[in-house]
Amino acid sequence: MGSTLVKVPSDFALKTMNFVHKTILTVSGGKKGWSAGNMPVLKLTTTGRTSGQPRECMLTSPIQQGDTYVVVASRGGDDHNPAWFVNLRANSTVWIETQTEAKHERRARIATSDERDEMWPIIVAKYANYGGYQLKTEREIPLIFLEKV
Secondary structure, three states, X not given: OOOOOOOOOOHXXXXXXXXXXXXXXXXXXXXXXXXXXXXXXXXXXXXXXXXXXXXXXXXXXXXXXXXXXXXXXXXXXXOOOOHHHHHHHHOOEEEEEOOOXXXXXXXXXXXXXXXXXXXXXHHHHHOHHHHHHHHHOOXXXXXXXXXXX
């Protein structure tokens, strides 16, 4: 089933949610906005694949493995990958900021098929919305490891 049958967030809505989330962090002095849906939130900075400019977005991390954060390139179940995913696929050097860690460099690595097959059911069991996103699109929603360098 493609996204033509199910409404996914528009680019404007996604950018607005991202802006509001970053504003909450700024206005609260970093005291609010580091959790959403019982998941930790992180600020991911990628390098624009065309512009070469830094691009920030706020993401949830449904799973953490040691000091590695796992993020989901769901884009609300859209048929297209999010821009941040396309950027990190072009350049795997990224930076993250979390509630407990200042902005620092990481390496983004896309989960292998075996890793995704193992982790996806765990993510969906804990956070059912991701399963709903997968049902909205024919693309396989990628999982990304944000690993310390």
